[in-house]
Amino acid sequence: MQLSFDADVEEFRAEFVAFLEEHLPDAAETTERASSSADVPEWARRWQRLLFDNGWLLPANPPEFGGRNAGVLQQYVHLEELSKRRIYHSFNPQGLGIIAASLLTFGTDEQKQRWAVPILRAEITAALGMSEPGAGSDLAGLRTRAVRDGDHFVVNGQKVWTSGAHDADVLLTFVRTDPDAPKHKGISVLLIPTDTPGVTRRPFASICGPHDLDFNEVFFENARVPAENLLGPLNGGWTVANGSLGHERTLLWLSFADRLQELTEDFRPESVFDKDSYATLAMDLQALRLLGSQALSRAARGEQDTQSLSILKVLGSEAVQSAAEQALYSQGADGLVHPAFTASYLPMNLDNFSCSWFERYARSFAGTIAGGTSEIQRTIIAERVLGLPRG
Incomplete structure (x- = not known):
């Protein structure tokens, strides 16, 4: 090797x-x-x-x-x-890693120049309009409608958890354009400028409090969107979605390794972790890097390796969550306090850690959801790695 x-x-x-x-x-x-x-x-x-x-x-x-x-x-x-x-x-990570990447994969030459290049050059920012109140991460269950009216689509519906929407210039929005088709075949994708009449963005606070405004509700009320803003084929949104999310999966495991590495470097083991928990953290990091290196080698040879990416996603996201949980419990009441006021919390760079340990633990759940939930990843592992029958 x-x-x-x-x-x-x-x-x-x-x-x-x-x-x-x-x-x-x-x-x-x-x-x-x-x-x-x-x-x-x-x-x-x-x-x-x-x-x-x-x-x-x-x-x-x-x-x-x-x-x-x-x-x-x-x-x-x-x-x-x-x-x-x-x-x-x-x-603007979703703009760079998902939306611009999707434009380069599925967009026309005009769309690439009009939208992708300005996003890549940070001249505009973008947000991803996918999740809905009644569907969550189930894209096939979305109900936001787009009806063709001449050279426009008229959009009505609601999105939620739309990170950064109140600051974004454009939304990559998944809409239902054929209500009579099977659920995953009637979806299309529109680029909707946020200053379009009928688009309302309402940011709301997260667990980190009123100062942390990233999540949004987004409402569409008869918003007229030019038909030229359709990304990919009409009713071909399912393919675009798989490509969009695929862009964030290939090296996703590296971000989890980075977070584990930060924990091993930034915190004194005796102040945040007991020895056993710290040893587990170190072993998880080593296992993640070794498995990730194997997956990286296969990717470099051009091999498709969805199974390894699913294993890495589960291992990495849950290792980060477990480490945050152990640190929280070890801190007791101090875990609820902002790090700047906690004597036993001694990171080298406080700017990197703006939340208490409770907030960091609560945020860690995003890693087990974004990019495909742990439950979905375990289903892939069961069927494609272990060869178990579909349930």
Whole structure:
């Protein structure tokens, strides 16, 4: 087994490291923080544009879309170097990782230039309108309707949990365009500018309190959307959805490894974890990295490996959740207090941790839901890895 990268990958890494060392924003200019996942401070917009212009934003993309046609292993070391420095390449992650990626996969040339390039260059931001009050993460159960009227679609319905919608310029919105078709075959995708008459966005607080406004309810009341804003084929939204979510799954395990790594580095074991819990955390991290490296090797060979990605998703998300839970219980009442006021909570950089341990634990549940719930992943593992019959 080769546990190192070939020379071309290391050359790629060295070039990127040199770029970071020369261009990384000074800490003094990064004090302005984003208030939502579609609110990008001006310094962060400049940083994202710099990455785009130099081909370092999404290296797998062609140069005209902020990349350099990089392979899977090169993409990995790119993310690894960003992670080492705790650097975001975008403060609009769903815009970059799902919406722009979907536009590049399914969009027309005009749509790519009109929407994808401005999102990639941080000139506009985007949010994902998928979940609904009566359907949750069940996309096939959505009821937001879009009816064709001449050269427009008229949209009525509601979305919820739409992260960053109140700050976004455009919503990638899944709508039902054929109510008589089977549920997963009557769905289409529209790009809906948020200033469209009839679109109302209402942010609401999360468990982290009234200062943490990212989630939104979004209402559509006879909102007229140009038909040219249809992404992909009419009634082909199911395919777009699978492609959209697929963009965030390939290296998703690396984000969980990063969070576990932060825990091992930032906190004194004797102050946050007992020895057994800390050992479990370290072993989970090592297992995740080893399994992830195997999956990475298969991806580099062009092999489809949905099963491994499901295993990594379950292991990573639940390991992060378990570590947060152990830390919370070990803190007792201090776990309910903001870290700035907790003497036993000693991260090296408080800016990275704006919530109490209870809030961090509550947030960890998002990892077991986003990108495919743990229940869905276990079904995939049961059927495709263990060969069990469909239930």
